Amino acid sequence: xxxxxxxxxxxxxxxxxxxxxxxRVPDLIILHYTGxxxxxxxxxxxxxxxxxxxxHYVVEEDGRILQLVPEMRxxxxxxxxxxxxxxxxxxxxxxxEIVNPGHEHGYRPFPDVQMRxxxxxxxxxxxxxxxxxxxxxxxxxxxxxxxxxxxxxxxWDQLFRAGIGHWVEPALSSGGRFLMQGDRGxxxxxxxxxxxxxxxxxxxxxxxGDETRLxxxxxxxxxxxxxxxxxxxxxxxxxxxxxxxxx
Ligand SMILES: [Zn+2]
Numbered sequence: 001x002x003x004x005x006x007x008x009x010x011x012x013x014x015x016x017x018x019x020x021x022x023x024r025v026p027d028l029i030i031l032h033y034t035g036x037x038x039x040x041x042x043x044x045x046x047x048x049x050x051x052x053x054x055x056h057y058v059v060e061e062d063g064r065i066l067q068l069v070p071e072m073r074x075x076x077x078x079x080x081x082x083x084x085x086x087x088x089x090x091x092x093x094x095x096x097e098i099v100n101p102g103h104e105h106g107y108r109p110f111p112d113v114q115m116r117x118x119x120x121x122x123x124x125x126x127x128x129x130x131x132x133x134x135x136x137x138x139x140x141x142x143x144x145x146x147x148x149x150x151x152x153x154x155x156w157d158q159l160f161r162a163g164i165g166h167w168v169e170p171a172l173s174s175g176g177r178f179l180m181q182g183d184r185g186x187x188x189x190x191x192x193x194x195x196x197x198x199x200x201x202x203x204x205x206x207x208x209g210d211e212t213r214l215x216x217x218x219x220x221x222x223x224x225x226x227x228x229x230x231x232x233x234x235x236x237x238x239x240x241x242x243x244x245x246x247x
Pocket of ligand 1 (some may be wrong): 031032033077147149203
């Protein structure tokens with residue numbers, strides 16, 4: 001297998017991939033953390049036929065890039081997921097696994113060298129496939145009930161300043177009204193409408209239940225990581241507004 005990017009240090013082919021149906025090309029990049037004790041353990045799993053998981057790339061903590069699956073092929077990284085009305089996100093995405101032990105094994109800041117390389121890799125893939133800035137997402141954005149990666153320590157602001165992804169300066173919560181689990185009615189429905197308009201998989205039913213709370217936490221991890229309480233306070237809602245008008 002020939003690497004698709006000049007940035008690749010090493011190819012470690014994974015058998016875990018398939019056809020992209022109907023000649024689909026990627027228009028999303030999904031960022032993950034590996035969430036295992038070591039990079040080696042993660043690479044072993046992502047290349048083990050019995051695991052049925054993979055990704056196109058792995059970025060090590062020291063900045064080395066491994067390619068596991070050709071970009072033309074459908075890698076198996078997203079699982080059950082939803083974004084902007086579509087469900088089979090593996091078919092339309094690139095998956096990049098970023099080595100970090102994750103919340104279960106000692107979540108820690110992503111080293112600068114690793115982030116510089118993630119930025120270059122996103123730029124390289126993004127340019128080759130014309131992926132829009134709003135198409136660079138966290139695994140938690142597309143699977144809020146199951147996933148928390150790459151998590152609240154991931155520096156989305158740093159990526160944005162380097163021209164990667166979509167981000168706005170988070171609005172501060174100024175007190176005032178907020179919506180939380182158990183709330184019902186038109187304001188909840190309006191808030192769900194905003195989340196869904198951005199892409200999150202929430203039903204617009206006016207009931208602030210688990211689904212809306214978990215989507216709110218995912219939103220907070222990506223766009224307002226100062227507080228991960230699943231409460232749609234004025235800061236969360238204002239940040240969501242700013243994102244929607246700046247797409
Ligand atoms: Zn993931």
